[in-house]
Amino acid sequence: MPTRVWDYLPEYEKERADILDAVETVMESGQLILGKSVRGFEEEFAAYHGLPHCTGVDNGTNAVKLALQALGVGPGDEVITVSNTAAPTVLAIDGCGATPVFVDVREEDFLMDTGQVAAAITGRTKAIVPVHLFGQCVDMAPIKRLAAEHGLVVMEDCAQAHGARHHGELAGTMADAGAFSFYPTKVLGAYGDAGAVITRDETTQENLQRLHYYGMEKVYYVVRTPGHNARLDELHAEILRRKLGRLDEYIAGRRAVAEHYVDGLGDLAGSHGLLLPRTAPGNEHVYYIYVVRHPQRDAILERLKDFDIHLNISYPWPVHTMTGFQHLGLGKGTLPVTERLADEIFSLPMYPSLPRELQDHVISSVRKVVTSL
Template identity: 55%
Template sequence: MPINVWDYLREYDELRDEILKAVDRVFSSGRLVLGQEGIKFEREMASYLGVAGGVGVNSGTDAIYIALASLGVKAGDEVITVPNTAVPTVSAIRTLGAKPVFVDIRDDDFLMDVAQIEAAITPRTKAIIPVHLYGQCVDLEPLMRLAEMHGLKVMEDCAQAQGALYKNSQAGSVGHASSFSFYPTKVLGAYGDGGMVLSNDEAALKLARSLRFYGMETQYYSERHGYNSRLDEVQAAILSLKLPLVNGWIDRRRQIAERYNRGLKDSGLSLPAENAHSRHTYYVYVVEHPSDRDGVLDRLAKRDINCNVSYRWPIHIMRGSTDLGYREGQFPVAERKAQRIFSLPMYPHLKDEEVDTVINVLREVV
């Protein structure tokens, strides 16, 4: 049988009865949108992070732009982030009419190089989005000091970082707000799209609740321009069911990562490093090959091991970003990594013997 980079079917088989009960509970409740299931899950997520509250929305992308808008980012503002992120990070900035401004990443952990941020700040800069990529946190203490010095907002992109720790704090609890994605592949994944804005700022939370529902605070009366972005009751119920299992799933991901670390030592691949200030959740396990990444992927696929690349192209060199005015060569670390990286199979229900098969075949094809 093929070994895929991700699969949800074993999880579903394990949780099927409970999931179907949750779905039936929603369908029998008479309320499918903005009901008690969503309120319950918002409270549970806020408690998990240790923040004041959460606002469920339709997707991780919506969570980013609604979080930014709730912090006061508007058309014409600049938002500093990184080019080696998923397209949604940047498309969310642009949805507001704001301009993404990039800084390069660190060579050792793929994360934002905080030392480059100050040089990117202009009078139009309003916010910074640290992307907690692959399951590990950007170094937030110096970032928050810099933001405070310049009067900037920090919105943590936690799409890949559910359960990651920065020192003793949950990813998403340090900045002025944070965004989460519940896309099915995530550490905490729905069975469809979903996202959430979280914050300790009650005013930002109130504004986010209005913005997700056409700018309304009273039914059928819009106080401001808003959106249609609501986490539906079915997905909220499923996510609420799965949230208590996340820490155990993270422990299993870390066990798999350690098995990879042992098995791939001295293989010719560069392996992921865990920072001293982080608990890495290994949303994905990313390795590097210095010269023949695509050849390795082809040879693995012929042996029924299907990997992934997150991501093949930095945002600034995509055709969809041409109008931003960047050129190839401006962010050399991000560009070099994009040519070398690939992700090995990683999900909690992966079996030890499957991990060992990946290790053995990978050592052969490298």
């Protein structure tokens, strides 16, 4: 069987009885939309983060979009974020009618270069969206300081950082709101699309509750303000409730895989140029994906196919270079670090149920390829 960066089948085999029981629980409940499972997951996910509010939504893109709209972001506003992210982060900003404004990322950890944010603020800036990338958090202190000075809102994109901590604080709890994706590959993943927004602010929560339910408030068919059909369904909610109780176990499993990669590949950095992930100061990494770097990335990926190892790149095309964002007037050379990374980074297999024999196969194969370059 080919070795890929992610596979849900080993996890499903281990958890099959509980997952199928979750499905039975919902099917026998008599309510498939906005029932006990959604309410239960929202309460439990909020409690995990020590916050009072959570709104489940249908996917991570809408989690970002609705969170921004709930915080007052709209047409004419500018939102500062990064181009080294999955396109949905930026699509959600665009979906609010706002304009994304990009700052570069840091060479050492690929996270937002917070030293560039101040210069990006204009009279139209409404929000900052730090992306907690690949499993660890952006340094939030300078962002929060700038937001306070300029009257901006901050929304954390936590799609890749479930359970990650920054100086002891969980991702999603350090700003006005935190948006999560539960796409199947995530640290906490559903078996389809799902998402959520957490907040401590009552007004933001009230806005979210309207926005994700057509703009209605309690009474069906009565639209208070235009909204969306962006509800989390009962089946995914119940599965996520079960898996939430195992989130810390999943994180421990990912960290164990990461440690094994360090043991097997760590010596290749100096003499052979393979750079492994670096954890930023104050962070507790959860390794959503295990992103490494090498100047001969494309040659490595091609030769690993000879060992039946097929890997991904996150991300080969910076958002600001995509044709869909040509209207921003940005091109090659605008964000040099982001563009350089796009040519050199790739992901090794990473999921908590990754069998040790496959980890060893990846390590031995990467060693053979890298040392032969």
